[in-house]
Amino acid sequence: MRSLVSLLAGLLAIYSCTSQKTPEPFGPVPAGRQLAWHDMEYYMFVHFTVNTFTGKEWGYGDESPEVFNPSQADCRQWARVARDAGMKGIIITAKHHDGFCLWPSQYTEHSVKNSPWKDGKGDVLLDLRQACDEYGLKMGVYLSPWDRNSAVYATPEYLNYYRNQLRELLTKYGEIFEVWFDGANGGNGYYGGARETRRIDNRTYYDWPNTIEIVRELQPGAVMFSDAGPDVRWVGNERGIGSLTNWCLLNRDEMYPGGPFAKILGEGHENGSYWVPAEVDVSIRPGWFWHEKEDSLVKTPQELLEIYYNSVGRNCNLLLNVPPDKRGLIHENDVASLMGFKKLLDEEFRTEVAKGKKAVSDNSLGRKYSASMVTDGDPGTFWMADGKSSEASLTIDLGSETEINRILIQEYIKLGQRIQRFRVSAYAGGEWKPVVEGTTIGHKIIRKFPVIKTSRIKVEINQAKAAPAVSEIQLFRAPGE
Ligand code: FUL
Numbered sequence: 001m002r003s004l005v006s007l008l009a010g011l012l013a014i015y016s017c018t019s020q021k022t023p024e025p026f027g028p029v030p031a032g033r034q035l036a037w038h039d040m041e042y043y044m045f046v047h048f049t050v051n052t053f054t055g056k057e058w059g060y061g062d063e064s065p066e067v068f069n070p071s072q073a074d075c076r077q078w079a080r081v082a083r084d085a086g087m088k089g090i091i092i093t094a095k096h097h098d099g100f101c102l103w104p105s106q107y108t109e110h111s112v113k114n115s116p117w118k119d120g121k122g123d124v125l126l127d128l129r130q131a132c133d134e135y136g137l138k139m140g141v142y143l144s145p146w147d148r149n150s151a152v153y154a155t156p157e158y159l160n161y162y163r164n165q166l167r168e169l170l171t172k173y174g175e176i177f178e179v180w181f182d183g184a185n186g187g188n189g190y191y192g193g194a195r196e197t198r199r200i201d202n203r204t205y206y207d208w209p210n211t212i213e214i215v216r217e218l219q220p221g222a223v224m225f226s227d228a229g230p231d232v233r234w235v236g237n238e239r240g241i242g243s244l245t246n247w248c249l250l251n252r253d254e255m256y257p258g259g260p261f262a263k264i265l266g267e268g269h270e271n272g273s274y275w276v277p278a279e280v281d282v283s284i285r286p287g288w289f290w291h292e293k294e295d296s297l298v299k300t301p302q303e304l305l306e307i308y309y310n311s312v313g314r315n316c317n318l319l320l321n322v323p324p325d326k327r328g329l330i331h332e333n334d335v336a337s338l339m340g341f342k343k344l345l346d347e348e349f350r351t352e353v354a355k356g357k358k359a360v361s362d363n364s365l366g367r368k369y370s371a372s373m374v375t376d377g378d379p380g381t382f383w384m385a386d387g388k389s390s391e392a393s394l395t396i397d398l399g400s401e402t403e404i405n406r407i408l409i410q411e412y413i414k415l416g417q418r419i420q421r422f423r424v425s426a427y428a429g430g431e432w433k434p435v436v437e438g439t440t441i442g443h444k445i446i447r448k449f450p451v452i453k454t455s456r457i458k459v460e461i462n463q464a465k466a467a468p469a470v471s472e473i474q475l476f477r478a479p480g481e
Contacts, residue, residue, distance in 0.1 A: 021365050023384050026416040026466035028249055028275040034231055035414065037178065037223045038277065038443045040138065041312050043089035044082045045281060045321035048124070049096045051289040053326060059098025061148030061190035065114035068100065073117065073328025075124065079131035081322070081330050085338040086345060091140035091180055091319065092128055094169055097189075099149025103172075107164050110149050129173045140178035140222075141169045145206055145257070146185045151192020154200050159207060163214055170218040179215050181208075181226035183234070183258035202258040227265065228255030229276035235316055236265035240282035240307035242314035243267045245439040248417050250276035270420075277443070280311035283321035284334055290323040298333045301340030308345065313446035347479055353402050354457075354475040361385070361394035365467070371395075374473040382412035382471040389467055390418075393460040396473065405451045406476035409459070411441045412469040419470075421463040426454035441470075451481055 030038065050063040052070075082090055095101050101111035102124035113120045125141075132139040143166055152158045170176060188197040200206075208226075215224055223231035229252045235242055249272030255261055268278065284304070285294045299307075304320070311318040322338065325331045354375050361371035361383060369384040371394040385392035407424055411417060419441045425432040435449040457475060461468040 029416050030275045033221050033223050040088040042318045043087045045319045046092045047288040047323045050100045057287050061098050068115040069117050070328025075127040075131035077329050079135040081335055083135040085342050089138035093142045095143050097144045097146045097148050099147040105165055125173050138177040142180040144182050148189030153191055154198040176219045176222045179222050179224045181257050183227045185258045203256050226257040228252045232279050233276045234265050235278040235280045236262040241310045242280050242316035246315040248275055248277040248442050252276055278316045279319055280316045281319040290325040295333055298337050301344050304341035305344045315442035351477045352474050354396050358397040374470050379471045382469045384469040385467040387467050390464040396457045398455050401453050401455050403451050403453050403477045404475045406478050408446045408474040409441050410444045410472040412471040413443055415469050417442050418464045418466050419461055419468050423460045425458045426452045427456040428454045
């Protein structure tokens with residue numbers, strides 16, 4: 001008898017060893033800095049420079065530093081607003097196309113050091129650093145490659161200037177989470193008094209690979225944004241709309257900032273060879289800079305909620321621009337709108353009904369990767385179909401008839417982006433009714449559907465490049481229909 005028991009125990013041990021397969025990544029996967037970036041989801045863009053005082057969107061480069069004179073500049077107010085709005089960081093235009101520097105760069109006179117603000121002793125970057133630390137936010141920098149003030153713009157010498165400025169920003173202001181390389185490039189400008197048009201070849205002029213090296217060396221944790229990555233790509237429009245099909249993959253080798261790629265940037269490349277997810281940049285106002293006449297044109301909380309669904313809800317991060325006014329404060333109307341939006345967000349996702357509920361799947365890679373991982377509230381665990389299967393389905397049992405109208409799904413992207421097509425159905429009136437169909441998922445999607453009363457939800461993965469791995473599924477009853 002005893003030998004039979006030990007034989008069975010032995011067999012069981014061998015079985016459980018062989019049945020615990022190890023999931024393998026498929027295709028390009030995110031680097032650590034990109035994973036941290038995905039988790040940020042929503043953060044603030046701050047456009048602030050001489051334009052704030054001249055009313056322009058693109059300064060010509062001949063603006064006197066004396067026009068920069070905010071009466072109550074308060075980065076702590078920006079940070080407080082960002083924190084209260086639910087944002088995780090702030091990216092500031094350290095230098096926009098006009099060339100004026102918000103920090104006292106040692107490489108130019110065209111900066112805050114020659115403005116009356118704080119008697120030329122001010123440093124917006126330093127103030128922002130302190131404010132971000134105080135409010136638990138990450139900080140990022142935008143340094144415009146195009147410089148309409150610089151006399152050497154369009155010559156090789158400008159590259160030294162640009163890189164020296166980048167080094168200042170990346171060594172003097174603590175940890176930077178994102179470096180933003182704008183694609184707008186070349187044209188007319190002041191250029192040290194030349195007042196002429198200068199064109200550059202944006203494929204070659206900036207020698208991006210060597211600039212990228214500098215960022216990697218000085219801030220290895222920072223992601224770099226541009227039309228072509230290397231780490232994060234533009235979404236292809238400034239209207240706040242991500243693409244429903246959205247691959248975090250891109251064949252970036254053939255691309256460069258400012259190239260004619262807007263059309264493909266939304267979807268990315270299904271079989272792209274690098275992980276380069278999309279970021280949605282959009283302004284809370286019609287312009288990127290503050291203009292008094294736009295005080296009445298601030299996007300409403302409802303409009304911002306739509307943008308959220310179209311960006312964070314479509315596997316993108318949302319970089320929402322909130323430009324400070326002439327005082328150096330975020331205007332009351334923008335604050336009111338942001339707080340209204342935060343309230344809507346909280347209400348929208350207050351009632352989650354799937355957490356802790358029983359989930360079963362038609363197949364899984366083993367116990368550690370069972371269906372219950374999608375309702376455990378931990379994005380670090382995941383359900384994975386058996387290695388052989390690119391089709392699989394799982395069912396969440398809500399226990400009783402429950403109203404729902406939103407679904408959130410996350411793929412376990414550490415193993416790559418795999419899912420190509422999925423369908424969600426709800427069991428109601430004795431049958432499975434389709435509620436949402438889609439293509440890609442990636443870091444996160446959130447989809448709306450009309451309220452349905454159901455006891456069970458089925459998520460089918462109809463097509464995937466490799467065995468699907470899903471970390472979270474959440475179901476909500478948001479207010480309204
Ligand atoms: C564009 C710029 O030309 C705009 O002024 C703004 O900074 C926007 C975010 O990017 O390319």
